[in-house]
Amino acid sequence: MTAPKTIYDKIWDAHVAHEAEDGTCLLYIDRHLVHEVTSPQAFEGLRMAGRTVRAPEKTIAVPDHNVPTTAGRENPEAMTEDSRIQVAALDSNAKEFGIHYYPVTDIRQGIVHIVGPEQGWTLPGMTVVCGDSHTATHGAFGALAHGIGTSEVEHVLATQTLVQKKSKNMKVEITGKLKPGVTAKDITLAVIGETGTGGGTGYVIEYCGEAIRDLSMEGRMTVCNMAIEGGARAGLIAPDETTFEYVKGRPHAPKGAEWEAALAYWKTLFTDEGAHFDKVVTLKGEEIEPVVTWGTSPEDVLPISGVVPAPEDFTGGKIEAARRSIEYMGLKPGQKLSEIEIDTVFIGSCTNGRIEDLRAAAEILKGKKIKDGLRAMVVPGSGLVRAQAEEEGLADIFKEAGFEWRLAGCSMCLAMNPDQLGEEERCASTSNRNFEGRQGFKGRTHLVSPAMAAAAAITGHLTDVREMM
Amino acid sequence: MEKFKTVTGVAAPMPLVNIDTDMIIPKRFLKSIKRTGFGVSLFDEMRYNRDGTEIEDFVLNKPAYRNAEILIAGDNFGCGSSREHAPWAIADFGIKSIVSTSFADIFYNNCFKNGILPIILPQEQVDVLMKDAEKGENARQTVDLEAQTITTSDGEVFSFEVDPFRKHCLLEGLDDIGLSLEKVDSIEAFETKANAERPWV
Numbered sequence: 001m002t003a004p005k006t007i008y009d010k011i012w013d014a015h016v017a018h019e020a021e022d023g024t025c026l027l028y029i030d031r032h033l034v035h036e037v038t039s040p041q042a043f044e045g046l047r048m049a050g051r052t053v054r055a056p057e058k059t060i061a062v063p064d065h066n067v068p069t070t071a072g073r074e075n076p077e078a079m080t081e082d083s084r085i086q087v088a089a090l091d092s093n094a095k096e097f098g099i100h101y102y103p104v105t106d107i108r109q110g111i112v113h114i115v116g117p118e119q120g121w122t123l124p125g126m127t128v129v130c131g132d133s134h135t136a137t138h139g140a141f142g143a144l145a146h147g148i149g150t151s152e153v154e155h156v157l158a159t160q161t162l163v164q165k166k167s168k169n170m171k172v173e174i175t176g177k178l179k180p181g182v183t184a185k186d187i188t189l190a191v192i193g194e195t196g197t198g199g200g201t202g203y204v205i206e207y208c209g210e211a212i213r214d215l216s217m218e219g220r221m222t223v224c225n226m227a228i229e230g231g232a233r234a235g236l237i238a239p240d241e242t243t244f245e246y247v248k249g250r251p252h253a254p255k256g257a258e259w260e261a262a263l264a265y266w267k268t269l270f271t272d273e274g275a276h277f278d279k280v281v282t283l284k285g286e287e288i289e290p291v292v293t294w295g296t297s298p299e300d301v302l303p304i305s306g307v308v309p310a311p312e313d314f315t316g317g318k319i320e321a322a323r324r325s326i327e328y329m330g331l332k333p334g335q336k337l338s339e340i341e342i343d344t345v346f347i348g349s350c351t352n353g354r355i356e357d358l359r360a361a362a363e364i365l366k367g368k369k370i371k372d373g374l375r376a377m378v379v380p381g382s383g384l385v386r387a388q389a390e391e392e393g394l395a396d397i398f399k400e401a402g403f404e405w406r407l408a409g410c411s412m413c414l415a416m417n418p419d420q421l422g423e424e425e426r427c428a429s430t431s432n433r434n435f436e437g438r439q440g441f442k443g444r445t446h447l448v449s450p451a452m453a454a455a456a457a458i459t460g461h462l463t464d465v466r467e468m469m
Numbered sequence: 470m471e472k473f474k475t476v477t478g479v480a481a482p483m484p485l486v487n488i489d490t491d492m493i494i495p496k497r498f499l500k501s502i503k504r505t506g507f508g509v510s511l512f513d514e515m516r517y518n519r520d521g522t523e524i525e526d527f528v529l530n531k532p533a534y535r536n537a538e539i540l541i542a543g544d545n546f547g548c549g550s551s552r553e554h555a556p557w558a559i560a561d562f563g564i565k566s567i568v569s570t571s572f573a574d575i576f577y578n579n580c581f582k583n584g585i586l587p588i589i590l591p592q593e594q595v596d597v598l599m600k601d602a603e604k605g606e607n608a609r610q611t612v613d614l615e616a617q618t619i620t621t622s623d624g625e626v627f628s629f630e631v632d633p634f635r636k637h638c639l640l641e642g643l644d645d646i647g648l649s650l651e652k653v654d655s656i657e658a659f660e661t662k663a664n665a666e667r668p669w670v
């Protein structure tokens with residue numbers, strides 16, 4: 001009998017191509033996703049060393065971080081000079097090295113972490129990497145997926161492997177049922193609030209428990225997406241019927257006899273009874289409330305019913321960090337979170353730019369108008385999400401409410417394209433990072449779920465969505 | 470990659486916790502397709518006013534720390550994105566080693582690929598180094614990778630752990646890709662086996 005294994009152990013063991021005496025491994029990579037910002041230097045490095053892409057058929061590229069999300073963007077004039085150079089570099093690198101590519105003119109273009117699953121590139125049991133920290137998203141399929149730096153991008157391009165040492169196992173269990181108005185985003189933020197941004201450092205997290213099982217694939221992707229905000233290398237969820245149902249029939253998913261063989265294998269991907277976890281965190285699903293962030297770290301999370309904390313509520317280095325956050329955010333200790341007024345609402349990103357997210361927001365917005373003077377935009381995660389939302393009538397709900405209805409991309413999640421906050425502008429955002437300057441120089445970000453973002457758009461201040469249901 | 474030699478230099482104190490990659494290098498500098506030239510933009514929003522003038526209070530703008538080669542930082546340094554522009558900017562500025570109680574995982578990996586040595590020490594020892602660094606210009610600390618020690622200006626010595634393979638690569642300035650390609654037989658054998666077992670991948 002072999003020792004009981006976690007799902008992470010199983011996927012790891014199935015991908016070790018070489019192990020040195022000290023435990024350093026070459027981990028084989030099944031899917032390599034590439035975007036325009038972190039790859040130019042890697043392709044350049046390949047060329048300079050006279051190397052080539054080892055497995056172009058396993059390499060998928062899509063421009064997303066820089067691209068404008070307004071009409072007419074296929075015209076290069078729509079981009080700033082430096083963005084144009086990066087997108088052009090991706091275009092030509094994709095051609096030169098013969099990798100799969102979805103240019104902005106392709107309806108399948110979108111945020112790399114939305115395109116991968118949508119096209120069936122991401123499958124259970126795989127190793128998936130991308131030069132982007134939110135690669136953790138793909139863990140929702142029971143894949144081992146994590147972000148890498150540009151040197152590692154070059155390494156994977158050249159060798160289809162990564163030099164890795166194994167992480168430790170951490171279990172995050174969400175028991176019971178969620179209450180109405182509470183979503184996957186609230187789960188993942190609540191977990192970070194509990195563990196802190198460093199709580200997962202050195203670990204791969206397995207999310208489990210009834211509340212996780214009950215989530216759709218979209219919701220599971222939202223949860224795994226933010227594993228990185230908790231410091232973990234990756235987050236994953238064992239595949240089940242919900243997963244198989246989602247994958248089946250996708251363009252690059254296996255078909256026929258191969259599907260049956262794959263399915264049989266995928267069903268072995270679960271954590272064995274009695275497997276060892278180095279750390280365990282448990283939250284009760286029914287105790288999770290809709291949450292918002294008040295500060296400039298994703299761990300600065302509180303239920304919407306709470307108030308802005310005081311620096312003295314913390315200990316150690318966090319006192320100074322909290323003081324700086326509160327000042328940066330222009331808040332006062334004791335102020336009610338639900339009274340914080342906003343200027344902008346952003347619905348989108350690889351955390352919450354999928355169809356289910358747009359449905360959740362549209363549900364709240366139906367027949368309503370956004371607050372006068374507010375800027376609100378929806379940026380669907382991919383061209384296909386956008387098309388589906390138009391078909392379902394969601395686009396009309398957003399437009400009638402006063403939202404801008406954009407083309408797919410990262411957009412105001414990191415504001416590398418023209419979608420940015422002005423100084424001291426305050427945004428309720430469905431993205432994943434509230435760092436200083438993330439959404440624009442001196443911009444202020446409150447992370448929320450899509451439903452909470454919609455509620456805030458209507459009232460003009462952070463709002464408990466449950467009051468609108 | 471250049472070989473990592475023993476560093477004796479000024480250490481700059483940055484006690485703030487959770488210094489993230491957006492603080493290290495804001496995204497508007499990510500548009501370059503080169504690896505160099507990011508040093509002037511290191512910590513941009515903490516370091517410069519909007520009009521480009523320097524913020525006097527910021528540690529690396531103080532005369533004592535302008536040539537710092539070591540950074541003593543608060544917990545969880547380098548959290549956030551995978552952008553390698555962060556270590557590129559740090560290296561380009563001239564910083565060779567960073568000390569903290571903890572680092573974000575991807576950032577930690579990225580450092581080694583760029584000739585930077587991240588050192589993890591317990592809180593009490595980081596506190597001592599931080600205090601020492603606060604003394605300014607004359608308080609030069611020494612990082613000796615071979616011996617795995619860091620020495621304060623008062624001669625107090627702390628030992629640190631580092632992965633032996635990474636240490637070897639830093640000391641020798643070795644390129645990871647070249648090393649991995651030496652194992653191409655193992656990679657090919659793996660591919661053959663995986664193709665048979667999981668043909669759908």
Ligand code: SF4
Nearest residue numbers: 134349350410413414
């Ligand atoms: S949507 Fe935001 S977090 Fe996701 S890949 Fe794009 S920039 Fe990164």
